[in-house]
Amino acid sequence: MEYKTKKKIKKITQHLVLGTFTLIMLYPLVWMLGSSFKESSEVFVDAHAIFPESWKFSNYVEGWEGFAGITFTTFYKNTFIIVIISTVGSIFSSALIAYGFARIPFRGKKLWFVIMMLTMMLPFEMTMIPQYIMFNWFGWIDTYLPLILPTFFGIPFFIFLIMQFIRTIPKELxxxxxxxxxxxxxxxxxxxxxxxxxxxxxxxxxxxxxxxDDFMAPLIYLQTPEKYPVSLALKLFSDPEAVTNWGAMFAMTSLSLLPIIVIFFIFQRYIVEGISTSGLKG
Known part of the structure; x- marks a missing residue:
């Protein structure tokens, strides 16, 4: 009986600790969602308050209207174009390269694999300037090519992940x-x-x-507001020379999280299965 009591207390304590950390992690998101319904002047008056005194649903309408006649419909369309094409390119090219490393023998394979893995350690700041000079020489500035085309040559992390998965497949097949x-x-x-x-x-x-979520690359390569993705368009709300519409900005920020949340809940089982199985080797 004493053992069961200790076990029950331990389980309750674990749930309380996990619940506390969950609330701490979710608080910024909940605060942002609550602020999306506040008046701009009310957002920072009581910074800890989650719920507004008066609900302003028009923040979503004002935010969606965008800037200078460019609505968030355009920004979302631009984002989906970049995300979908680059995702398809990165997945197919990474799978093809991973298949080559896992199954096809060729001279210098270990050396090229080490070089590929070393590129994972290079920070973006290290390659940012050489890439900009190269893409500017190609005449790709203010186009989507610098954001999309490099993904068609494989992503090192995806190559390694898929390659480990391929190694679990018997070569007899x-x-x-x-x-x-x-x-x-x-x-x-x-x-x-x-x-x-x-x-x-x-x-x-x-x-x-x-x-x-990429902000830095569009900021570097895109110059025309009509081509901005959502991540870069949100920056336009913050104008140091004018009054910032905080309510509209938080409203559009909350909406920008919706596709990510939907994708996660639909495909979360693949994340667990893909990562847990990729470490096995047949």
């Missing part, structure tokens, strides 16, 4: 497919890709998150 007349590319598309769906979905979710 490749040999059987080759006996049936499949070439190397057919084995990749017909055998490997269907079996690594969890890793592909995990990579796609991460790619969607990273591209959706």
């Amino acid at each position: 490749d040999q059987a497919a080759r006996i049936d007349g499949c070439n190397t590319f057919s084995i990749f598309t017909r055998i490997i890709l269907p079996l690594v769906v969890p890793a592909l979905m995990t990579s796609a979710i991460f790619s969607f998150y990273w591209r959706w």
